[in-house]
Amino acid sequence: MTTPPFEKDDTVSAATSASPTTSLRDDATDVALLVLEDGTVMRGRAYGARGATFGEIVFSTGMTGYQETLTDPSYHQQIVVMTAPHIGNTGVNDEDQESHRIWVSGYVVRDPARRPSNWRSQRSLGDELHAQGVVSICDVDTRALTRHLREGGVLRAGIFSGSALPDTPGARAEQELLDQVLASPPMDGADLSDAVTTDEPYVVEPTGEFAGRDPMAVVAAIDLGIKAMTPQRMAERGLRVHVLPATSTLDDIRATGANGVFFSNGPGDPKTAAHAIELLRSVLDQRIPFFGICFGNQLLGRALGFGTYKLGYGHRGINQPVQDVTTGKVEVTAHNHGFAVDAPIGAETTAPHDGGRYGRVIVSHVGLNDNVVEGLQCLDLPAFSVQYHPEAAAGPHDAAYLFDRFVDLLTSTTKDHA
Structure with a gap:
């Protein structure tokens, strides 16, 4: 038995250690x-x-x-x-x-x-x-x-x-x-995307049929720490996904022939991601359909001119309740984030960046445990994002509809420009 680190009332007690006569390196105790x-x-x-x-x-x-x-x-x-x-x-x-x-x-x-x-x-x-x-x-x-x-x-x-x-x-x-x-580095101010992104672009081919008017749509996914299940969920809906390094440019995105752009989850402090934020603003300026998850949601928030802040202890796990305020539906979702977007909840607002050039925005999803912003939707641009993980392996799958919403956005935008 190990020495219990806390008293019976679960409050923190004084630090515990081994007996003064016992080396901590004793292999028998491990x-x-x-x-x-x-x-x-x-x-x-x-x-x-x-x-x-x-x-x-x-x-x-x-x-x-x-x-x-x-x-x-x-x-x-x-x-x-x-x-x-x-x-x-x-x-x-x-x-x-x-x-x-x-x-x-x-x-x-x-x-x-x-x-x-x-x-x-x-x-x-x-x-x-x-x-x-x-x-x-x-x-x-x-x-x-x-x-x-x-x-x-x-x-x-x-x-x-x-x-x-x-x-x-x-x-x-x-x-x-x-x-x-x-002496170890804090997470505040940490710029970690380059440490986790792919070294080279790669393609995930579609495994399902695209629901849009074209035979297939192409998505450029910026890898800020992408999970393998995410491009797979898009491929299941007939999308060809070009996964690109975090250092990619708008020219790199255009070279893929992408109909839409996706920003993935990832580690670090969103305020450090200057390159990704400017890239996203270029995407919004071109009115290319955009979908972001987790870190991608925080970057959309900052691109629109909102702030981000560090949560007290974050949301991590697969049992977090979130309400889609556009439908009223409550879904159980998977989370992994320690930062959040600081945007007004409850009414549409004008994105503050550059005198409101990106138009109106609403907070589309709200965390029901602590009223944290869990999604953004642009009303004058083809762009939306969520703070949680609709790809959700090993589950839950309540939020899988968001990939269908992205397909709908790609389809409607294609029709608008036809």
């Missing part, structure tokens, strides 16, 4: 420490790779889909805490990944599966984390940790195990680890 920037220290057991890792610590409320979470590029430079207590039950396979690698900086779970049990499993989660060098920790009271993050907000953190642990435990050793955490 100790790992989770250190938060507010000085909280939690002791657990090493999981995955051993060493040290740093990042913004956030929690995800999803009870399933952990493989999709781990391989989502939006989690770059973040340590993810799973609120569900049992993780790893279905193992890992090669079909459900959202990208070519695990992107999380670290992983925190309470009770990892001793062995996977699923007919699709090819290896265990622990083995996969170890193989990809992801330093993780288990046997942590993730319920208490989540409550702590909900009260204090997201923090920088570090996970330490193996040779990264000090030889001698105690307050001085923990201060040394805390100093390393405090």
Whole structure:
């Protein structure tokens, strides 16, 4: 049994550590420490790779889909805490990944599966984390940790195990680890798109029939950290998707023959994405149909002249209620965002950029837990976006209609210009 890091009332207690006579590097105990920037220290057991890792610590409320979470590029430079207590039950396979690698900086779970049990499993989660060098920790009271993050907000953190642990435990050793955490970069001001984008353009061919008047439409998808399921959802609707690097230009978009432009999800602070924002303004100026998801929603907001801000602890998980105010329908949705758009909710407004040159805008979707802007719709331009993930692997699929809405936008715009 590990020393519990919190008192029974789930409030944060003083930092705990090993017995003064026991080395933290004792292989028999396989100790790992989770250190938060507010000085909280939690002791657990090493999981995955051993060493040290740093990042913004956030929690995800999803009870399933952990493989999709781990391989989502939006989690770059973040340590993810799973609120569900049992993780790893279905193992890992090669079909459900959202990208070519695990992107999380670290992983925190309470009770990892001793062995996977699923007919699709090819290896265990622990083995996969170890193989990809992801330093993780288990046997942590993730319920208490989540409550702590909900009260204090997201923090920088570090996970330490193996040779990264000090030889001698105690307050001085923990201060040394805390100093390393405090020296790690914050998410505010982080420009991370170039670290996660594709190196070269590639094409995802259509697998379904396009519903528009033309045999097929072409979409240029700017990869700011795109998930593999997103172009697949568009391909299922008969769209040919050219996935382009984040550094692409309007000329690169035109070279694909695109009828529409898509901006993907991705990590980092939207205020740093100057190139992407200017590219999007060029798209809006040309009246090319636009659809954005997550980071793409934040960039549409900034392109229109609205601000963005950092949420206290963000939205992450697959059980977030959102209302589409254009229909009144409430949908359960998948989220992964720590920033949000600062736009007025409840009535149409004029986009503030450049004297209102982009016309009228409404907040089309609202988060019902905290009234956060979850979508934007331009009324005088063919452009809309949502803050959440309608591609939603492993679910839910309530918001899949948004891809159909994009197809409708492409179709109606084609007819208007015919």
